[in-house]
Amino acid sequence: MKRHLLSTVPAALALAVLGTLGGCASSSKPTAPVQAAAPAPANHSAQSSVAAVQAPAEENLGPAPNVPRSVFFAFDKYNVETKYRPVIADNAQYLGAHPAAHVQLQGNTDARGSREYNLALGQKRADAVMNAMELLGAKPAQMEAISFGKEKPKAMGTSAADYAENRRVDIVYQR
Template sequence: MVMNAMRGSLGALAIAALLAGCASGVKLNETPVETRTPGADANAGAGAGAGAGAGAAPQSQVTTVSVDPNAAAAGAQRIVYFDFDSFVVKDEYRPVVEGQARRLNGDRARRVSVEGHTDERGGREYNLALGQKRAEAVVRSMSLLGVAANQMEPVSFGEERPAVQGSDEGAWARNRRVEIKDR
């Protein structure tokens, strides 16, 4: 009975931490844009037209960005790693979750499988449950970012599909993961 109360409290804390971590006062359409052109700082205080030839049109400092979700998917990260015995999405993997959410929001017909994995430690049933909690944590994070529930399917493989073989911390760390795969 005490264990159930502790699990409920830990679950509530994990959800509260996830929600607090997703909150941001910065709106995406109000984020300042910086110039990334090499040497642009050299003439910053020299006045308009400094450095430009006589009669030359000002050069744009805008960089073209591809908004094709399929093009972005080729280089997009799709793996979120977890700490031992944890299903909390760490801050360092928020960009992975946010990138996948943008991709799914950009193409509402796209569907993904969110696969939870564990290392070899622990019993089979425990690892299947932990893998499912990890997959569901990533799904909840993407849901908070606007991804429709019917676009994601959380599934657990527990310890059955290791990314790497081995029984050391390096191998275990690579196996504690969620993989986001297109269906």
């Protein structure tokens, strides 16, 4: 009988210690004030009166929302057309004014052509946008040119409009 009692003491002691540690408060301070919950109604109804906690606002990434972030290309081409120079200029100007900002220039193609060919074409498109942005003041260290080829289509169809929608470089701002 003594043997059984002695073997349960360490287990009970371990459970007591774990229970005590589980209730310890964290030493870190909350970043935003937390509002306390309102007291429960006197009638103990099923509804709870909990005050809303305001989450911190997300940091805006990139220029204003009305500034386009895609440059489109003609079939089998990687030269930036004149009509997309304002898109590049606005994004390059933002990068010049915000040295900590970073973008990923994601080159894309339509579904026609081999995987290898489209990856190379997407890279040439991303590089062309990067070079144009650099000429307008963006630092190379702020940009990364990558290719998705035909792997990330916006439009899934096979019409001329769908293909045109997929021949692009997306300017994606990173944290």
